[in-house]
Amino acid sequence: MTGLSRRRFLTLAAASTVVAGCADTAADTAPVVTGQGGTAPHRTPVPRPAGRELGAIPVLMHHRLVASSPGTYDMTPAFFRAELARLYRENYHPIRAIDLVRRNFTSVPAGKTPVVLTFDDSTPGQVAFDSAGRVAPDCALGILQTFHAAHPDFPAVATFYINRRPFGLSGADVTRALVRLNQLGCEIGNHTWSHPNLRTLTRAQAEAEIGKLAALVNRAIPQAPARTLALPLGVHPRDPAVLAGGAADGTAYRNLGVLLVGAGPCHSPFHRDFDPMAIPRIRCSSHDGDLEFTYWLDHLAAHPSQKFIASGNPSQAPSSSTTASRR
Numbered sequence: 656m657t658g659l660s661r662r663r664f665l666t667l668a669a670a671s672t673v674v675a676g677c678a679d680t681a682a683d684t685a686p687v688v689t690g691q692g693g694t695a696p697h698r699t700p701v702p703r704p705a706g707r708e709l710g711a712i713p714v715l716m717h718h719r720l721v722a723s724s725p726g727t728y729d730m731t732p733a734f735f736r737a738e739l740a741r742l743y744r745e746n747y748h749p750i751r752a753i754d755l756v757r758r759n760f761t762s763v764p765a766g767k768t769p770v771v772l773t774f775d776d777s778t779p780g781q782v783a784f785d786s787a788g789r790v791a792p793d794c795a796l797g798i799l800q801t802f803h804a805a806h807p808d809f810p811a812v813a814t815f816y817i818n819r820r821p822f823g824l825s826g827a828d829v830t831r832a833l834v835r836l837n838q839l840g841c842e843i844g845n846h847t848w849s850h851p852n853l854r855t856l857t858r859a860q861a862e863a864e865i866g867k868l869a870a871l872v873n874r875a876i877p878q879a880p881a882r883t884l885a886l887p888l889g890v891h892p893r894d895p896a897v898l899a900g901g902a903a904d905g906t907a908y909r910n911l912g913v914l915l916v917g918a919g920p921c922h923s924p925f926h927r928d929f930d931p932m933a934i935p936r937i938r939c940s941s942h943d944g945d946l947e948f949t950y951w952l953d954h955l956a957a958h959p960s961q962k963f964i965a966s967g968n969p970s971q972a973p974s975s976s977t978t979a980s981r982r
């Protein structure tokens with residue numbers, strides 16, 4: 656990375672410190688749920704989270720996993736392994752995007768900070784199977800599973816934002832892959848049917864793009880419909896309400912969370928400024944030496960008071976009557 660682009664990144668990073676300096680002060684205020692559906696937000700008081708659960712949560716954005724010549728959004732296996740090692744060393748604990756949106760932290764031990772690992776575009780290097788149907792060890796999920804085998808308290812869960820031919824598969828292989836991912840505890844999210852720039856589409860076209868992909872997931876794993884969406888190219892449609900719900904292929908869809916491209920850690924879902932329909936992500940790429948990941952991990956390590964620290968006490972978490980889990 657050139658000095659110029661590094662300065663530009665740091666400027667952008669400073670401008671996007673969505674959490675810096677506000678998580679602590681917010682601890683004195685009653686948390687609320689806001690912004691659901693992307694339209695008129697309603698504000699529902701929820702029980703006060705325990706301890707440090709108003710702090711920030713990193714949501715990591717990955718794209719292709721490639722062994723050589725990584726592009727701007729790509730990651731090499733070596734960098735990905737190093738990323739996992741750092742997360743583990745610094746007491747992060749993987750959850751899925753839907754867990755963040757639903758404020759479900761019951762899997763996170765006391766003292767740990769949740770982290771969400773996301774993968775966009777469903778490229779073959781992310782998820783692959785050998786001839787016996789086992790997860791290939793050199794794909795991103797395989798690397799995550801290998802890390803989990805060596806560190807059993809670091810779960811191998813992630814959210815995969817897929818398009819119409821997930822992981823280069825077709826036909827019955829798609830169903831098999833999605834069923835397997837669901838069995839492994841991973842989340843399948845919506846990245847639209849053909850990855851368009853949603854702003855260039857009519858409302859009906861945008862609804863079809865989201866709905867057709869949702870229908871694909873519904874057919875494969877009806878017990879786990881896609882409930883979060885990552886915006887292709889990070890671009891919003893002209894009518895953002897189309898993100899929250901609609902229908903296509905005879906199937907209704909509903910999204911409880913929308914993930915952005917960039918740029919910084921996410922507010923705690925207990926924080927008053929958390930918007931589930933605009934969840935920022937941290938770009939992970941070995942192309943630039945994982946600069947953005949390193950910047951934010953360094954920042955949170957230097958400012959531990961800004962980090963979400965799980966209480967590990969489910970009795971103090973919001974009850975099901977007030978959380979998103981019923982939706």
Ligand SMILES: [Zn+2]
Pocket residue numbers: 775776846850886887888
């Ligand atoms: Zn994408």
